[in-house]
Amino acid sequence: MNKMNQFYPEISPFNDFLLDVDGQHRIYVEQCGNPKGQPVLFIHGGPGGGCSTNDRRFFDPEQYHIILFDQRGCGRSLPHGCLDNNETNFLVADIEKIRQHLNIEQWHVFGGSWGSTLSLVYAEAHPVSVKSLVLRGIFLGREVDTNWTFSGGGATRIFPDYWQDYIDVLPLGREQATTKAAYEMLIGEDKALAQKIATAWSIWEIRCCTLIPDQAFVDAATGDDHAWTLARHEAHFMVNDCFLTDNQILANCDKIKDIPTTIVHGRYDIVCPADNAWLLHQQLPNSRLVISEASGHASVEPNTKHHLIAATQSMLSL
CATH class of the missing domain: 3.40.50.1820 (Alpha/Beta hydrolase fold, catalytic domain)
Structure with a gap:
C-alpha cells in the first residue's frame, strides 16, 4: 500500500x-x-x-x-x-x-x-x-473566476507585490492589466514582447499556486516554451468566456x-x-x-x- x-x-x-x-x-x-x-x-x-x-x-x-x-x-x-x-x-x-x-x-x-x-x-x-x-x-470558468486572477480581481489584492511584477512588464503598465489587453499582445506581431508577457503572466500565476513559496516549482513551470502555451492558451480561452x-x-x-x-x-x-x-x-x-x-x-x-x-x-x- x-x-x-x-x-x-x-x-x-x-x-x-x-x-x-x-x-x-x-x-x-x-x-x-x-x-x-x-x-x-x-x-x-x-x-x-x-x-x-x-x-x-x-x-x-x-x-x-x-x-x-x-x-x-x-x-x-x-x-x-x-x-x-x-x-x-x-x-x-x-x-x-x-x-x-x-x-x-x-x-x-x-x-x-x-x-x-x-x-x-x-x-x-x-x-x-x-x-x-x-x-x-x-x-x-465563469467571468468572475477569470477576473479574480487576471483582471485585477481578488488575487491581486492578496499578492500585490507579485501582481506589480507582472504590471511592470506591460508597456503601458496598469492600463493594460486586463486579460483582453494581454491577449492582444500575446497574439501580436511583436514576438519578443509576446514572449516577455507570456513569461510574466506565467510567473504571476504559478507564484500564486502554493501556500508556501516554492521557487523550484515556479522555475519548472515557467520556461519559455511552457510559458508561451500557458499564457496564450489561457488568455485565448478567457477572452472567449472559456467557450462556455x-x-x-x-x-x-x-x-x-x-x-x-x-x-x-x-x-x-x-x-x-x-x-x-x-x-x-x-x-x-x-x-x-x-x-x-x-x-x-x-x-x-x-x-x-x-x-x-x-x-x-x-x-x-x-
Missing part, C-alpha cells in the same frame, strides 16, 4: 502516439501502468499546461491503465502553440476520440484546475463514458449527479477560490468534498497530494 502523501514510483509509458483529430491538430497520447488495469484519464490544467512525468504518479501503476494526453497546441501535441480550432467543445471531442481509439468503454477521469473544468464539461456531455471523477482545484455558456457547468450538474465524484480543494487556493468547489458540491449532493487544510492550488502540495492519492485508491473499489 502506498504512503498516501508519497507519489507512486516514476514510470515510463508503455506506448505513446500522435492521434490526428481533425487534419490539423495531432494530439499526443501516452499510456502507462497496467494495460489490463482500470482505465483512468488524466486531464491537465492551463489551458495550455501539458502533462508532466509526475502526473502519472497519482495512480497505482499495477492497478490502473493510466492515459495522459496534451491538449491541442500544447505539450507534445502539434502544431505547437496553435490556437486555431482550439475551443472547449473541440477538446471534449478529442477526449472521446482518444477513448474510442483505445477501445475503452468507460474510464475514471481525474483533472485539476482547468483540468477540472474540462473533466466536468466532458462528463456532462458524455456521462455514460465516465465511471468516476476526481477533481482538484475547481475552476468553473454562462454558468454552464453548474447548470448541467443534473447530468452527472449519479457519477461518484470526489472534490479536493485547497483551503488557501488563491488561483481558484474555494467557493468554486463549494458551489459544485452543492449542485452534486452525492459528491464528497475534501478541503485540503494546509494547501493552496497546486496538486503537488503534500496535503493535497495525500487526498488525491487516497481518492485514486478509493476509485479502485467502484
